[in-house]
Structure formats: C-alpha cells, structure tokens
C-alpha cells in the first residue's frame with residue numbers, strides 16, 4: 233500500500249507537495265485536486281456529477297494533510313469544500329506506471345507462437361495479446377480452416393471491422409486483378425489501409441492453402457525497430473518522417489465483388505510520436521502514397537528521408553520471413569508491423585489467405601481488461617496508440 237509521509241503547501245497556495253513512503257514526491261495542483269475529488273463521481277466510468285465549469289480558476293488550498301496513518305490525503309479549499317483522497321488511488325494517477333516494455337526485432341527474431349486452442353482460455357488469451365502488444369506480432373497454429381475459425385481467432389482481438397473490402401477478405405491470385413494482393417507478385421512491406429483516417433489496428437492473416445509450388449512467404453518488418461534505427465543513424469530523416477504529414481489515397485471508380493467504389497484520402501506522418509516523444513505508430517504503403525504536396529524545398533528533403541525509410545524496410549536484415557502453412561495465422565499490430573510477401577508461381581486459386589481486421593482500441597481494451605481481471609497488474613501501462621491522421 234502506498235502512504236503519504238509529508239504534505240506541504242507552496243506560498244501561492246495553488247500546489248500541495250505530497251511525498252510518498254516509497255520515495256518520490258509530486259506537486260498537486262489545486263484545480264486538479266478539486267476536479268478529481270471523489271465526491272464528484274468516477275472519472276474512469278464517466279459517471280460524473282462535477283463539471284470544471286463550476287471551478288473558480290482562482291481557487292486556493294487552505295490545508296492539505298495526511299490522515300489515517302498516511303492512507304488518506306485530506307484537502308480543504310478556499311470555497312469551503314473538503315476532499316478525501318485515497319493515497320494509493322492518488323499515487324496511481326499522479327505517478328503513472330512505466331510503459332509496457334516493447335521488444336523490437338529484425339530478421340532472425342523468434343516471434344512468439346501460440347496454439348489456437350490455448351487462446352480460447354483466459355490465460356492463453358492474455359498471453360497472446362500481451363505478446364502482440366510487446367512484439368507487435370505472433371504466429372498462431374492449428375486454427376480451424378473454416379470462416380468460423382478465422383472469426384473465432386479475430387475475436388481474440390475484438391469485434392471484426394467491416395470495411396469496403398467486406399468483413400473478411402480472401403487473398404487469392406485471380407486472373408482479373410483489381411487489388412495488388414490478388415496478383416502473384418512480391419509485395420514490399422507495408423501497413424494496410426494508410427488511406428483511412430483510422431487504419432486497421434490489429435490484423436490477422438489466416439492461411440487456408442499455401443502455394444503448392446513454393447514462394448508466397450509472408451514477410452514482417454518491425455516498424456519500431458526501423459524507426460529506432462533511423463532515429464539513431466539518420467536524425468534529420470527521423471525529424472521529417474515524424475513531423476511532415478504526407479498523402480495516402482485509394483481511388484476506385486467502380487464497384488467490384490469485394491470492394492466498393494471509393495475515394496479515400498488521409499494525410500499523416502509515416503512515423504508517429506506520442507506526447508512523450510516515443511514512437512507509437514507507423515503508416516506506410518508505397519502503393520497507396522499520393523503525389524507529395526509539399527513546398528519544393530521540403531519535397532527534396534522529404535524524398536531523401538523517404539528513401540532512407542524505404543531502403544530499410546526492403547532490407548532483408550529487417551525482414552522476418554515465414555511461409556505460412558494451412559491452419560497457421562499471423563496476428564499483428566498493423567500500426568507498428570509492416571507485412572509483405574515474396575512472389576509465387578501462378579496457380580490461380582491455390583494460395584489462399586483470409587484477412588480480417590479489428591480496431592486498435594478493441595485489442596488494447598481486451599488486453600487491459602484481461603490483465604486486470606486475472607490480477608496480473610500492469611493494466612494501466614502506456615501502450616503505443618498507433619498512427620491516426
């Protein structure tokens with residue numbers, strides 16, 4: 233249990249310095265304390281009866297002291313209100329847990345593996361989601377080949393997202409190609425749906441049938457490892473890739489079997505940083521990139537940065553490669569890990585992967601809830617929030 237060993241008001245009476253038994257000290261602002269008073273309702277659930285519209289911006293602290301042997305902070309305000317804060321509750325909000333420790337990787341990584349049946353139990357489910365949050369990807373074996381099997385695995389992430397591609401998308405080589413994935417060509421690593429304001433957050437590729445003639449291996453690249461490399465070795469490129477929003481588009485004038493006519497456009501940086509300056513999302517698909525619409529001088533510098541990024545994701549050193557077998561599935565964070573494939577011989581209809589996607593917040597919500605419900609803690613650690621436009 234966290235306890236308070238000392239409190240002190242500053243001369244402005246706008247801050248209370250609170251010192252904890254386990255070490256550390258934090259300055260609590262008067263308006264923050266009044267807004268977060270437990271009598272105003274629960275901020276997490278949103279059941280609030282207090283509004284900041286009721287706050288006097290010049291409110292002052294009259295008194296702040298530890299009570300109940302440090303288990304409680306009692307605060308009196310200049311408007312006459314008195315608040316009681318549980319010390320552990322206060323500590324959790326003012327001194328947040330360390331972020332989830334991410335594991336970054338290159339071609340030789342031993343990515344986590346799971347058995348489908350195990351993921352249907354809470355322990356296995358949590359282990360799978362935790363691995364994907366940490367590594368960005370995992371391989372799941374023995375997934376039933378049926379549509380229900382794919383959906384059951386996708387439900388480990390959350391509700392399947394329905395898009396203009398439909399609910400599930402069959403990636404098979406077709407004689408009449410309308411999207412690149414239906415060809416037999418190699419595909420460079422990319423994130424899906426960069427042209428959407430909110431690209432899919434979590435994806436799964438379920439192998440129903442492999443190419444009988446070899447080839448068609450899946451490649452994964454850890455975008456966070458690429459970003460860390462650029463940050464370290466090409467700081468000017470990193471600055472541009474994280475600060476300049478560039479266009480991604482998808483345009484199709486007519487509807488086809490599994491796709492609507494669309495004109496989707498989104499601008500976003502290729503690498504997204506969060507408010508702490510940590511890399512939290514990747515968005516990149518060269519085939520969905522629109523014509524750059526930057527100032528001429530910036531255009532030249534931006535192309536140089538883009539060349540650095542593109543060379544690295546095409547570099548075999550960064551590409552984890554695995555030829556999926558029927559019943560295997562890749563589950564990955566689509567706003568961190570880029571996926572691609574090697575080319576394969578034409579044998580239309582034989583290589584068959586089933587794709588479906590889930591929103592990122594669904595995936596992270598399930599992870600937090602399972603960690604909390606199973607008493608594992610760490611459910612409030614920072615997770616990478618992705619790359620939204």
Ligand SMILES: [Fe+2]
Pocket residue numbers: 422423424571
């Ligand atoms: Fe893709």
